[in-house]
Amino acid sequence: PVQYYSTIKNISSVNVKILPIVFGSSQGAYYIYMDPYAFPPFQNLSVRKAITYAIDYRGIINGVFKGLAEQWIGPIPPGFPYYNESTSGLTPYQQNLTLAARYLAEAGYRAYLPNGTVLNKNGKVFPQVNFLYDGDSPSETSAAQIIQQNLQTIGININLRPLTFSAFEAVVWSYSIYNTTYPMGLNFYTEDYTASIDYVSALAAGGYVGTSGYMNDTVFNWTVNASTTFNESAIIQNFTFITHTMYDQYVMTWLYVPYLLSITENDVSGIIPNPAGSGAGYFMYYNTIYYTS
Numbered sequence: 513p514v515q516y517y518s519t520i521k522n523i524s525s526v527n528v529k530i531l532p533i534v535f536g537s538s539q540g541a542y543y544i545y546m547d548p549y550a551f552p553p554f555q556n557l558s559v560r561k562a563i564t565y566a567i568d569y570r571g572i573i574n575g576v577f578k579g580l581a582e583q584w585i586g587p588i589p590p591g592f593p594y595y596n597e598s599t600s601g602l603t604p605y606q607q608n609l610t611l612a613a614r615y616l617a618e619a620g621y622r623a624y625l626p627n628g629t630v631l632n633k634n635g636k637v638f639p640q641v642n643f644l645y646d647g648d649s650p651s652e653t654s655a656a657q658i659i660q661q662n663l664q665t666i667g668i669n670i671n672l673r674p675l676t677f678s679a680f681e682a683v684v685w686s687y688s689i690y691n692t693t694y695p696m697g698l699n700f701y702t703e704d705y706t707a708s709i710d711y712v713s714a715l716a717a718g719g720y721v722g723t724s725g726y727m728n729d730t731v732f733n734w735t736v737n738a739s740t741t742f743n744e745s746a747i748i749q750n751f752t753f754i755t756h757t758m759y760d761q762y763v764m765t766w767l768y769v770p771y772l773l774s775i776t777e778n779d780v781s782g783i784i785p786n787p788a789g790s791g792a793g794y795f796m797y798y799n800t801i802y803y804t805s
Contacts, residue, residue, distance in 0.1 A: 513650075513651060513770075514530070514536075514577055514578075514580040514581070514770050514771045514772065514773055515576065515577050515578045515580065515651070517530065517578070517580060517773060518578070520773070520775060524778075525777060525778050526775060526776070526777060526778065527774075527775070527776050527777075527778055527780075528773055528774065528775045528776075529773070529774050530580065530771050530772075530773060530774075531771065531772045531773065531774050531785055532591055533582055533590045533591040533769060533771060534589075534590070534591025534592060534787045535591075535771075535772040535785065535787050536581070536582070536591075536769045536770050536771045536772045537584075537589030537590055537591050537592055537703075537769050537787075538702065538703045538706060538772075538787040538788070539702055539770075539772055540700040540701070540702050540769070540770070541584060541586065541589040541590075541700060541701055541702075541711070541769045542652075542655075542698065542699070542700040542767045542768050542769065542770075543586060543698075543699060543700070543764045543765055543766050543767050544563070544567070544659070544696065544697070544698060544699075544764060544765035544767060545684070545696065545697055545699050545721070545722050545723060545724045545764055546560060546563065546695070546696050546724050546763075546764070546765075547689055547692060547695040547696065547721055547724055547725045548724070548725065549689040549690045549695075549725050550689060550690060550691065550692045550695035550721075550725075551641055551695035551696065553619075553638065553639065553641075554695065554696070554724075556619045557761065557762065558615045558616070558618045558619035559615070559616065559619045559621075559638075560761075560762035560763075560765075561611075561612075561615040561762050562612045562613070562615035562616035562619065562623070562666060562668070563612070563663065563668065563762075563765060564605050564612075564762050564765045565605070565606075565607065565608045565609070565611045565612035565615065566607065566609060566612040566662045566663050566665065566666050566668070567605070567607055567659060567662050567663075567765060567767070568607045568658060568662050569583050569604065569605065569606065569607060569767065569768070570583075570607075571607075571658055571662075572654075572655050572658050572659075572767065572768060573768050575654070575658065576651050576654045576655050576658070577651065577768070577770050577771075580770065580771045581768040581769060581770040581771060582768065582769050582771075583604040583605075583766070583767070583768055583769075584604065584766050584767075584768065584769050585599045585602050585604055585755065585759060585766050586711070586715055586755070586758065586764065586766045587711050587712045587714075587715035587716045587754065587755065587758065588708045588711055588712060588751060588755065589701075589711055589769055590769055591787075592706075592707075592708045592711070593707075593708050594708050594747065594748055594751045595708070597748045597751070597752065598748065598751040598752045598754070598755040599755055600752070601756075602755070602756065602759055604766065605765065605766065607662070609625070609626045609665060609666060610625055610626060612666045613625050613626075613631055613666045613667070614631065616631075616638065616666055616667060616668070617631035617632035617635060620632070620635055620636055621635045621636050621637070621638045621667065622634075622635040622636065622637055622638075622667055623635070623666050623667045624665065624666055624667045626665070637667070638667055638668045638669070640669050640670070640671055641668075641670055641671065641695060641696050642670070642671045642673045642693055642694050642695065642696065642697075643656060643659070643660065643670040643671060643672055643673060643694075643696050643697055643698070644673050644674075644675065644680065644683060644684070644694035644696070644697030644698070644699075645672070645673075645674055645675075645680070645697055645698040646674070646675070646676075646677050646680045646698075647674025647675055647676060647677075647680070648676055648677045648680075649677070651770070652698055653674065655698060655767070655768075656672055656674075656698055657672070659698070660672055670696065673693075673694060673697075683697075683721060683722070684697065684699050684720060684721055684722025685720050685721075685722060686720065686721050687719060687720060687721070688721055689719070689720075689721055689725035692721050694721070695721075697722065698767075699722040699723070701714055701715055703787075703788075705788070706787050706788045708751065709735075709738060709739045712735055712738065712739075712751065712754060713735060713739070715764070716731050716732075716735055716754050716758060717731060717732045717735045723764070724763050724764055726758075726763050726764070728757075730757075731753075731754050731757055731758070734750040734751075734753045734754050735750070735754065737750045738750035738751055738754075
Protein backbone atom coordinates (compact mmCIF):
# COMPACT_ATOMS: atom_id res chain seq x y z
CA PRO A 513 0.00 0.00 0.00
CA VAL A 514 1.18 3.50 -0.86
CA GLN A 515 0.93 4.65 2.76
CA TYR A 516 3.99 2.52 3.54
CA TYR A 517 6.14 4.41 1.04
CA SER A 518 8.22 6.22 3.66
CA THR A 519 9.01 2.91 5.39
CA ILE A 520 9.82 0.97 2.23
CA LYS A 521 12.14 3.61 0.79
CA ASN A 522 14.42 3.17 3.81
CA ILE A 523 15.02 -0.51 3.00
CA SER A 524 18.48 -0.59 1.45
CA SER A 525 17.92 -3.65 -0.75
CA VAL A 526 14.79 -2.29 -2.40
CA ASN A 527 14.05 0.31 -5.07
CA VAL A 528 10.69 2.02 -4.65
CA LYS A 529 9.10 4.85 -6.58
CA ILE A 530 5.69 6.46 -6.82
CA LEU A 531 4.20 5.82 -10.25
CA PRO A 532 2.16 8.43 -12.17
CA ILE A 533 -1.47 8.71 -11.10
CA VAL A 534 -2.71 6.78 -14.16
CA PHE A 535 -1.41 3.62 -12.47
CA GLY A 536 -3.41 4.33 -9.34
CA SER A 537 -6.49 5.05 -11.44
CA SER A 538 -6.08 1.72 -13.20
CA GLN A 539 -6.08 -0.08 -9.87
CA GLY A 540 -8.88 1.78 -8.15
CA ALA A 541 -10.75 5.11 -8.25
CA TYR A 542 -12.94 5.45 -5.14
CA TYR A 543 -16.29 7.11 -4.50
CA ILE A 544 -19.41 6.97 -2.32
CA TYR A 545 -22.47 5.54 -4.03
CA MET A 546 -26.05 6.40 -3.00
CA ASP A 547 -28.79 4.13 -4.35
CA PRO A 548 -32.05 6.15 -4.53
CA TYR A 549 -34.15 3.13 -5.46
CA ALA A 550 -33.49 1.22 -2.25
CA PHE A 551 -33.34 4.34 -0.03
CA PRO A 552 -35.79 7.09 -1.14
CA PRO A 553 -34.12 9.95 0.81
CA PHE A 554 -31.31 9.76 -1.76
CA GLN A 555 -33.78 10.85 -4.43
CA ASN A 556 -33.56 14.33 -2.92
CA LEU A 557 -30.78 16.39 -4.52
CA SER A 558 -30.33 18.42 -1.33
CA VAL A 559 -29.61 15.23 0.63
CA ARG A 560 -26.97 14.18 -1.87
CA LYS A 561 -25.44 17.65 -1.67
CA ALA A 562 -25.44 17.54 2.14
CA ILE A 563 -23.56 14.24 2.14
CA THR A 564 -21.09 15.44 -0.48
CA TYR A 565 -20.21 18.64 1.39
CA ALA A 566 -19.92 16.88 4.74
CA ILE A 567 -16.95 14.73 3.69
CA ASP A 568 -13.43 15.68 4.76
CA TYR A 569 -11.63 14.74 1.55
CA ARG A 570 -8.23 16.06 2.57
CA GLY A 571 -8.62 14.42 5.95
CA ILE A 572 -9.06 11.04 4.29
CA ILE A 573 -6.17 11.56 1.86
CA ASN A 574 -3.80 12.80 4.56
CA GLY A 575 -4.99 10.54 7.39
CA VAL A 576 -5.34 7.29 5.48
CA PHE A 577 -2.82 7.66 2.63
CA LYS A 578 -0.34 10.11 4.16
CA GLY A 579 -1.07 12.51 1.34
CA LEU A 580 -0.26 10.00 -1.41
CA ALA A 581 -3.61 10.07 -3.17
CA GLU A 582 -5.44 12.50 -5.45
CA GLN A 583 -8.97 13.75 -5.20
CA TRP A 584 -10.81 13.30 -8.48
CA ILE A 585 -13.93 14.09 -10.49
CA GLY A 586 -15.45 11.14 -12.31
CA PRO A 587 -16.35 9.15 -14.18
CA ILE A 588 -13.03 9.35 -16.08
CA PRO A 589 -10.16 8.92 -13.59
CA PRO A 590 -7.08 11.18 -13.41
CA GLY A 591 -4.25 10.37 -15.78
CA PHE A 592 -6.59 8.86 -18.37
CA PRO A 593 -7.25 10.47 -21.75
CA TYR A 594 -9.83 13.27 -21.69
CA TYR A 595 -9.78 13.67 -17.90
CA ASN A 596 -8.50 17.24 -18.02
CA GLU A 597 -10.80 18.23 -20.88
CA SER A 598 -13.94 16.68 -19.36
CA THR A 599 -13.38 18.26 -15.93
CA SER A 600 -12.48 21.71 -17.25
CA GLY A 601 -14.22 24.38 -15.19
CA LEU A 602 -14.95 22.04 -12.30
CA THR A 603 -13.20 21.75 -8.94
CA PRO A 604 -13.23 18.64 -6.76
CA TYR A 605 -15.89 18.66 -4.06
CA GLN A 606 -14.71 20.31 -0.83
CA GLN A 607 -15.87 19.91 2.74
CA ASN A 608 -18.19 22.69 3.91
CA LEU A 609 -20.07 21.58 7.03
CA THR A 610 -22.17 24.74 7.20
CA LEU A 611 -23.35 24.29 3.64
CA ALA A 612 -23.91 20.56 4.25
CA ALA A 613 -26.13 21.27 7.26
CA ARG A 614 -28.13 23.86 5.34
CA TYR A 615 -28.79 21.42 2.51
CA LEU A 616 -29.88 18.73 4.96
CA ALA A 617 -32.27 21.18 6.63
CA GLU A 618 -33.52 22.27 3.21
CA ALA A 619 -34.40 18.63 2.52
CA GLY A 620 -36.67 18.62 5.59
CA TYR A 621 -34.35 17.05 8.15
CA ARG A 622 -32.95 18.26 11.44
CA ALA A 623 -29.36 19.34 10.91
CA TYR A 624 -26.44 20.62 12.95
CA LEU A 625 -23.96 23.39 12.25
CA PRO A 626 -20.32 22.98 13.34
CA ASN A 627 -20.96 25.15 16.41
CA GLY A 628 -23.83 22.90 17.52
CA THR A 629 -26.65 25.17 16.36
CA VAL A 630 -29.67 23.15 15.26
CA LEU A 631 -31.26 23.94 11.93
CA ASN A 632 -34.86 22.97 11.25
CA LYS A 633 -35.51 21.88 14.86
CA ASN A 634 -38.90 20.46 13.95
CA GLY A 635 -37.53 18.55 11.00
CA LYS A 636 -37.37 14.79 10.72
CA VAL A 637 -34.36 12.87 12.03
CA PHE A 638 -32.53 11.47 9.05
CA PRO A 639 -33.14 7.70 8.97
CA GLN A 640 -30.16 5.46 9.63
CA VAL A 641 -28.72 3.78 6.56
CA ASN A 642 -26.31 0.87 6.11
CA PHE A 643 -22.93 1.85 4.67
CA LEU A 644 -21.10 -0.93 2.84
CA TYR A 645 -17.35 -1.24 2.35
CA ASP A 646 -14.68 -3.87 1.81
CA GLY A 647 -13.79 -5.02 5.31
CA ASP A 648 -10.69 -6.80 4.01
CA SER A 649 -9.17 -3.42 3.14
CA PRO A 650 -7.52 -1.45 5.99
CA SER A 651 -7.63 1.77 3.98
CA GLU A 652 -11.33 1.42 3.17
CA THR A 653 -12.04 0.65 6.82
CA SER A 654 -10.26 3.82 7.92
CA ALA A 655 -11.94 5.92 5.24
CA ALA A 656 -15.38 4.58 6.18
CA GLN A 657 -14.81 5.52 9.82
CA ILE A 658 -13.88 9.08 8.83
CA ILE A 659 -16.96 9.32 6.61
CA GLN A 660 -19.15 8.09 9.46
CA GLN A 661 -17.77 10.80 11.76
CA ASN A 662 -18.19 13.50 9.10
CA LEU A 663 -21.83 12.65 8.44
CA GLN A 664 -22.67 12.34 12.13
CA THR A 665 -21.51 15.93 12.58
CA ILE A 666 -24.40 17.27 10.49
CA GLY A 667 -27.03 14.78 11.73
CA ILE A 668 -26.72 11.74 9.47
CA ASN A 669 -25.98 8.44 11.18
CA ILE A 670 -24.71 5.58 9.04
CA ASN A 671 -24.30 1.98 10.14
CA LEU A 672 -20.90 0.68 9.03
CA ARG A 673 -21.39 -2.71 7.39
CA PRO A 674 -18.12 -4.32 6.24
CA LEU A 675 -18.17 -7.48 4.14
CA THR A 676 -15.38 -9.71 2.90
CA PHE A 677 -14.21 -8.63 -0.53
CA SER A 678 -15.97 -11.46 -2.36
CA ALA A 679 -19.29 -10.69 -0.62
CA PHE A 680 -18.78 -6.95 -1.12
CA GLU A 681 -18.15 -7.39 -4.84
CA ALA A 682 -21.27 -9.52 -5.22
CA VAL A 683 -23.38 -6.69 -3.83
CA VAL A 684 -21.95 -3.63 -5.57
CA TRP A 685 -21.82 -5.15 -9.05
CA SER A 686 -25.34 -6.53 -8.95
CA TYR A 687 -28.52 -4.98 -10.34
CA SER A 688 -30.58 -5.43 -7.12
CA ILE A 689 -31.13 -1.69 -6.82
CA TYR A 690 -34.67 -1.96 -5.39
CA ASN A 691 -34.02 -4.40 -2.56
CA THR A 692 -30.39 -4.16 -1.53
CA THR A 693 -29.56 -4.06 2.17
CA TYR A 694 -26.70 -1.71 1.32
CA PRO A 695 -28.05 1.40 -0.41
CA MET A 696 -24.91 3.39 0.41
CA GLY A 697 -21.26 2.55 0.51
CA LEU A 698 -17.65 3.06 -0.43
CA ASN A 699 -16.92 1.55 -3.82
CA PHE A 700 -14.21 1.71 -6.48
CA TYR A 701 -13.77 0.88 -10.12
CA THR A 702 -10.71 -0.87 -11.52
CA GLU A 703 -10.11 -1.07 -15.21
CA ASP A 704 -11.13 -3.91 -17.49
CA TYR A 705 -8.96 -2.27 -20.13
CA THR A 706 -7.00 0.98 -20.22
CA ALA A 707 -9.52 3.33 -21.81
CA SER A 708 -11.64 6.19 -20.53
CA ILE A 709 -14.80 4.71 -22.04
CA ASP A 710 -14.40 1.65 -19.79
CA TYR A 711 -14.91 3.80 -16.69
CA VAL A 712 -17.62 5.91 -18.30
CA SER A 713 -19.62 2.87 -19.42
CA ALA A 714 -19.47 1.26 -15.98
CA LEU A 715 -19.99 4.33 -13.78
CA ALA A 716 -22.25 6.49 -15.96
CA ALA A 717 -24.35 3.84 -17.67
CA GLY A 718 -23.99 0.61 -15.68
CA GLY A 719 -27.05 0.74 -13.44
CA TYR A 720 -25.36 -1.28 -10.68
CA VAL A 721 -26.04 -1.02 -6.95
CA GLY A 722 -22.48 0.21 -6.47
CA THR A 723 -22.87 2.98 -9.07
CA SER A 724 -25.97 4.48 -7.39
CA GLY A 725 -28.13 2.47 -9.80
CA TYR A 726 -27.37 5.28 -12.23
CA MET A 727 -28.95 4.94 -15.67
CA ASN A 728 -29.99 8.16 -17.38
CA ASP A 729 -31.13 7.94 -20.99
CA THR A 730 -29.46 11.20 -22.01
CA VAL A 731 -26.17 10.29 -20.36
CA PHE A 732 -26.38 6.83 -21.89
CA ASN A 733 -26.75 8.35 -25.35
CA TRP A 734 -23.75 10.59 -24.74
CA THR A 735 -21.81 7.46 -23.75
CA VAL A 736 -22.79 5.75 -26.99
CA ASN A 737 -21.85 8.85 -28.97
CA ALA A 738 -18.43 9.05 -27.33
CA SER A 739 -17.70 5.40 -27.99
CA THR A 740 -18.78 5.32 -31.63
CA THR A 741 -16.85 8.22 -33.12
CA PHE A 742 -13.24 8.93 -34.01
CA ASN A 743 -13.84 12.68 -33.93
CA GLU A 744 -11.77 14.04 -31.02
CA SER A 745 -13.94 17.11 -30.56
CA ALA A 746 -17.09 14.99 -30.40
CA ILE A 747 -15.51 12.59 -27.90
CA ILE A 748 -14.45 15.45 -25.64
CA GLN A 749 -17.83 17.14 -25.94
CA ASN A 750 -19.75 14.00 -24.94
CA PHE A 751 -17.40 13.14 -22.07
CA THR A 752 -17.70 16.73 -20.86
CA PHE A 753 -21.51 16.58 -20.94
CA ILE A 754 -21.43 13.35 -18.91
CA THR A 755 -18.92 14.61 -16.34
CA HIS A 756 -20.65 17.93 -15.73
CA THR A 757 -24.10 16.35 -15.51
CA MET A 758 -23.03 13.77 -12.92
CA TYR A 759 -21.11 16.43 -11.00
CA ASP A 760 -24.09 18.81 -10.86
CA GLN A 761 -26.48 16.03 -9.84
CA TYR A 762 -24.16 14.71 -7.10
CA VAL A 763 -24.82 11.20 -8.36
CA MET A 764 -21.71 9.85 -6.67
CA THR A 765 -19.36 11.51 -4.21
CA TRP A 766 -15.99 11.28 -5.95
CA LEU A 767 -13.36 10.66 -3.24
CA TYR A 768 -9.77 9.68 -3.99
CA VAL A 769 -7.34 7.75 -6.16
CA PRO A 770 -4.33 6.36 -4.25
CA TYR A 771 -0.97 6.41 -5.95
CA LEU A 772 0.62 3.08 -6.82
CA LEU A 773 4.16 2.06 -5.93
CA SER A 774 6.76 0.27 -8.05
CA ILE A 775 8.85 -1.93 -5.75
CA THR A 776 11.78 -4.05 -6.93
CA GLU A 777 14.89 -5.63 -5.54
CA ASN A 778 18.08 -3.71 -6.27
CA ASP A 779 19.31 -6.43 -8.63
CA VAL A 780 16.23 -6.35 -10.91
CA SER A 781 16.30 -4.11 -13.99
CA GLY A 782 14.41 -3.70 -17.25
CA ILE A 783 10.89 -3.30 -15.92
CA ILE A 784 8.69 -1.21 -18.20
CA PRO A 785 5.73 0.26 -16.27
CA ASN A 786 2.39 -0.28 -17.96
CA PRO A 787 -0.91 0.85 -16.40
CA ALA A 788 -2.67 -2.09 -18.04
CA GLY A 789 -0.82 -4.26 -15.54
CA SER A 790 -1.95 -2.36 -12.46
CA GLY A 791 -5.66 -3.15 -12.57
CA ALA A 792 -6.78 -5.36 -9.70
CA GLY A 793 -6.00 -9.00 -10.42
CA TYR A 794 -3.65 -8.36 -13.33
CA PHE A 795 0.07 -9.02 -13.39
CA MET A 796 2.35 -8.41 -16.34
CA TYR A 797 5.88 -9.64 -16.93
CA TYR A 798 8.24 -8.55 -19.66
CA ASN A 799 11.09 -10.22 -21.50
CA THR A 800 13.08 -7.03 -20.85
CA ILE A 801 13.53 -7.91 -17.15
CA TYR A 802 16.96 -9.08 -16.12
CA TYR A 803 19.10 -9.46 -12.99
CA THR A 804 22.21 -7.45 -12.29
CA SER A 805 25.03 -8.31 -9.94
